[in-house]
Amino acid sequence: MSRSTRPLLxxxxxxxxxxxxxxxxxxxTASPIGLIDTKPPTWQQDxxxxxxxxxxHDPAAVVAxxxxxxERHPIAGVVTWDEYAxxxxxxxxxxxxxxGNTVASMNACRDKATSRRRFAEHNVPSATSTRVDTLAQATAAAHRTGFPIVLKPASHAASIGVIRVDRPEELPAAWEFTAAGAGEQGPEGSGVLVEEYLSGPEISVECVTQNGVTTALxxxxxxxAFPPYFEEVGHTVSAGDPLLPEVAPIAVQAVQALGVTDGVQHVEMRLTASGPRIIEVNSRIGGDLIGKLVRLATGLDLPRIAADVACGKMPDLTPTRHTTAAIKILYPPATGTLSARHLTVEPDDSWLHQTAWLRAIGDRVALPPEGNLNTARVGFFIVTADSLVAAHDRLAALTEGLTLAVTA
Incomplete structure (x- = not known):
């Protein structure tokens, strides 16, 4: 590969x-890239x-x-949008x-037990949480907390192993599900968390932090969907969302409580009857193409912002668009072999920004809890509109023209 005279990101x-x-x-677009990955570059080679x-996921290997x-290039900065890295x-x-961020702050983000403790110490509204290692400990913690509760691995992501438990008799089966997920979690945390269930709509606040100053964007x-699991099946971003002034201070408070000083953060919370309460802080760009939605809706380029911050540059935080963007992630109607997939698109659907199929005819597909992000998701589409309501109407119209079928 070619060598760059400019410092690498x-x-x-x-x-x-x-x-x-x-x-x-x-x-x-911000800087020449030097890539550290588990295999040589393919599609991104250029x-x-x-x-x-x-x-x-191995600190020593990444450092080496x-x-x-x-040794081969000057380095301007380092960035990742991989939760486990x-x-x-x-x-x-x-x-x-x-x-950049300290190891301690990233451990605090990754280990949800540490996050909860930091939130409590800094009076950040969050959920009651107890870390446990056995079903007996989980049962005792659940009764202290009060049902419904949520079980989740301490240091996983993408809702792996997360389940709501409404009654004591559901605990043994739920424990087996979460403990299996916890067995594959990252090394930053251990065990399972028994948490108060936060009732209300779920949102995230996309933030950027530079030199310890956080801005909610x-x-x-x-x-x-798919209760009692927490599968995310759609996201909507609107420029100038009226919720932003209400939730931004809490998101900023949560980021600061964890000691995060730099980068882009994806701060998840629920809008409960007692106000917004933090679920977790992910110190990277949100998944499911949320960064793309932010750019379509506001013009703010989160990957470019993350790159600029990592390289010590002042990012441009000026919105250049004022619209709404939404993604619907497609799941099969049942577990089985995908036998049909088709989306009817009208020629004048200029608001349809992107469609993608993730599974081919003949592939095995599986709904949660058996299925994961690879086997449960069949595809997605992204739309833009002038408002949240209009975006959801367009998602609904596309869904009416969607054909998905499976055979047993």
């Missing part, structure tokens, strides 16, 4: 072409000037790969002496 992992391809593309192959890149990325930042309204 090191990107650690997060190169899935479906959900993170746009991040690599937009970051490349966007990368150099690379190292390493286990992106980053130091190898630093946050701590290794912080380790590399420290070794290179670059501005946008609100993402979420659609969650």
């Amino acid at each position: 090191i990107v650690v992992g997060g190169t899935d072409p479906v959900y993170r391809g746009y991040c690599v593309e937009q970051a490349a 966007l990368v000037v150099d690379h190292e192959v390493a286990d992106t 790969a980053g130091l190898a890149l630093a 946050l701590v290794p990325t912080a380790e590399l930042v420290a070794h290179l002496g670059l501005p 946008a609100v993402t309204r979420k659609e969650v």
